[in-house]
Amino acid sequence: MLALGLMSGTSLDGVDAALVETDGEAVERLGPSLTVPYPPERREALRAILGGVGDVAGVERDLTLFHAEVVKRLLREAGVDAAQVGLIGFHGHTIAHRPEERRTWQIGDGALLAAATGITVVNEFRSDDVAQGGQGAPLVPVFHRALAQGLKTPLAVLNLGGVGNITWIGKAGIGKAGIGKAGIGADGGLLAFDTGPGNALIDDWMLRHTGKALDDGGSLAATGRMNTGKIAEFLTHPYFARTPPKSLDRDDFAAFAAALVAGMEAADGAATLAGFTAAAVSAAARHFPAAAERWLICGGGRHNKVIMMALTSQLGLPVEPVEAVGWDGDAMEAQAFAFLAVRAARGLPITYPETTGAPRPLGGGRVHRV
Numbered sequence: 001m002l003a004l005g006l007m008s009g010t011s012l013d014g015v016d017a018a019l020v021e022t023d024g025e026a027v028e029r030l031g032p033s034l035t036v037p038y039p040p041e042r043r044e045a046l047r048a049i050l051g052g053v054g055d056v057a058g059v060e061r062d063l064t065l066f067h068a069e070v071v072k073r074l075l076r077e078a079g080v081d082a083a084q085v086g087l088i089g090f091h092g093h094t095i096a097h098r099p100e101e102r103r104t105w106q107i108g109d110g111a112l113l114a115a116a117t118g119i120t121v122v123n124e125f126r127s128d129d130v131a132q133g134g135q136g137a138p139l140v141p142v143f144h145r146a147l148a149q150g151l152k153t154p155l156a157v158l159n160l161g162g163v164g165n166i167t168w169i170g171k172a173g174i175g176k177a178g179i180g181k182a183g184i185g186a187d188g189g190l191l192a193f194d195t196g197p198g199n200a201l202i203d204d205w206m207l208r209h210t211g212k213a214l215d216d217g218g219s220l221a222a223t224g225r226m227n228t229g230k231i232a233e234f235l236t237h238p239y240f241a242r243t244p245p246k247s248l249d250r251d252d253f254a255a256f257a258a259a260l261v262a263g264m265e266a267a268d269g270a271a272t273l274a275g276f277t278a279a280a281v282s283a284a285a286r287h288f289p290a291a292a293e294r295w296l297i298c299g300g301g302r303h304n305k306v307i308m309m310a311l312t313s314q315l316g317l318p319v320e321p322v323e324a325v326g327w328d329g330d331a332m333e334a335q336a337f338a339f340l341a342v343r344a345a346r347g348l349p350i351t352y353p354e355t356t357g358a359p360r361p362l363g364g365g366r367v368h369r370v
């Protein structure tokens, strides 16, 4: 089936959309994709309701209609008719994530998006998992595993978005068993969790100190000095020692990290925050059942040279953008939600004990028919 995935990521940068031909088990073809950035006023409207405060319903409606425009644009650019698309996987935007309170909240009106696009929509991918005691995140590991067929293991796939998340795929994680109803990773072949901050805190720092939305290429950080003492302090946060599965909300590290970089020059702060992102990843690697032989990086953070260099030096081996194996590091989350929508609609599991701490492989999602 041709499915269309939509992701509004924690960094608040915009909406990623991608077309994928899949049966929810194998990835037949990765189709065209695009990113539509949020204009600053939309980004600020979203930021204002984080935590679930203020005019949530108004922003949700606006966000949903924005997604409908993104769908139409992708279909137009791809030369695909809406009738050819079987499902939309609509992540929506996380405005609160408190799995320990069995609460996670992704805004996005599935029925409205279905009506506006004429395509059946699947949304609320995280709710059932969290209701059953899972972390509700990360959800992309099952897609990473499907993509990684044929690659050498142990393999680490790291996403550096607003928050960082990692998928470790061991020798047993790839095989003929497939990823159907039987589940994955029961043999210890898969492990996934959030690593720590990705780029969100760097973006916040940039906005405050330079008025820019991001540190393009890490160019400001490259002129600064990474404060190794502060990185060591950062690593004392109890999150890093916690055994996975574990997941984070966008700002879980915001106050802790801000206190550590307070008073720094803009460039030194950008460099040290980039160092925090990389240090969190090297702390994550200590939880792997066996060292990864290869590291593939997706998400916007792979464009930050200072993060990439810090990763290489802290992990002690080279890291590569996922383009090294022919994937598109800007489209992977949107592609994942296309894949997950098909799995959800087919009643296949989308979360597992090894990825979210779910008590057993679980389905999820809500289907909104046209």
Ligand SMILES: Nc1ncnc2c1ncn2[C@@H]1O[C@H](COP(=O)(O)OP(=O)(O)OP(=O)(O)O)[C@@H](O)[C@H]1O
Binding pocket: 007, 008, 009, 010, 011, 012, 013, 014, 159, 160, 161, 162, 163, 164, 198, 199, 200, 202, 203, 213, 214, 215, 216, 217, 218, 298, 299, 300, 301, 303, 304, 330, 333
């Ligand atoms: N050229 C670039 N240089 C440096 N950083 C970049 C660049 N492009 C994007 N980024 C960073 O990547 C982030 C966006 O990445 P991405 O779209 O993968 O994240 P997201 O999907 O919003 O978040 P998440 O994966 O946490 O849901 C932004 O925070 C931005 O700072």
Ligand SMILES: CC(=O)N[C@H]1[C@@H]2OC[C@@H](O2)[C@@H](O)[C@@H]1O[C@H](C)C(=O)O
Binding pocket: 010, 094, 097, 104, 136, 137, 138, 139, 140, 141, 161, 162, 163, 164, 165, 194, 247, 248, 249, 333
């Ligand atoms: C609650 C939530 O929205 N979490 C996001 C966030 O952004 C990155 C990381 O934290 C990841 O766990 C998750 O997104 C990806 C798509 C996931 O679920 O796999």
